[in-house]
Amino acid sequence: MARIKRYEILNSLPPYGPMYIPITEDGDPYYSEGYVIRFYKSDGTDWVANFQPGWTVFDGVFDFPQLDLIVVIAGMANF
Numbered sequence: 001m002a003r004i005k006r007y008e009i010l011n012s013l014p015p016y017g018p019m020y021i022p023i024t025e026d027g028d029p030y031y032s033e034g035y036v037i038r039f040y041k042s043d044g045t046d047w048v049a050n051f052q053p054g055w056t057v058f059d060g061v062f063d064f065p066q067l068d069l070i071v072v073i074a075g076m077a078n079f
Contacts, residue, residue, distance in 0.1 A: 006063055007070055010036040013050060020048040023072075035059055035074035 013020055013033050022030040035051040051074035062071040 003065075004040075004042075006040055006065065007061055008038045008040075009061060010038055010048070012036060014038075014048060018047070020050045022052065023049050023074075024052040025054070035072070037061060037072060039070070 013036055020036070024030045030050065030052040032052075033050065034053050036048065037051070038046050038048050040046045049072075051072055053076045054074050056073065056075045058073055059075045060073045062073075064070070
C-alpha cells in the first residue's frame with residue numbers, strides 16, 4: 001500500500017492562497033516567518049501552519065500515522 005503524504009516542510013510562506021495559521025506557545029499571533037509546514041487532510045484539502053521558533057536548534061517533524069498524530073519541533077530561526 002502506498003503511503004499517503006500527510007505534510008510537507010516549506011522553504012517559506014506561500015505567496016498566495018489562504019492565510020497560514022500561526023502556531024505559538026502562548027497563542028499570541030505570530031507574523032514573522034518561522035518553521036512552515038503544509039498539512040494534507042484526508043479529504044484532499046490542505047492548510048499551512050507557521051510555527052514560531054522555540055528554544056532549541058533542532059527542527060523536526062515526526063509522523064505517527066497509526067495514531068493519526070504529527071509532532072513538530074520548531075527550533076530557533078537563523079541559529
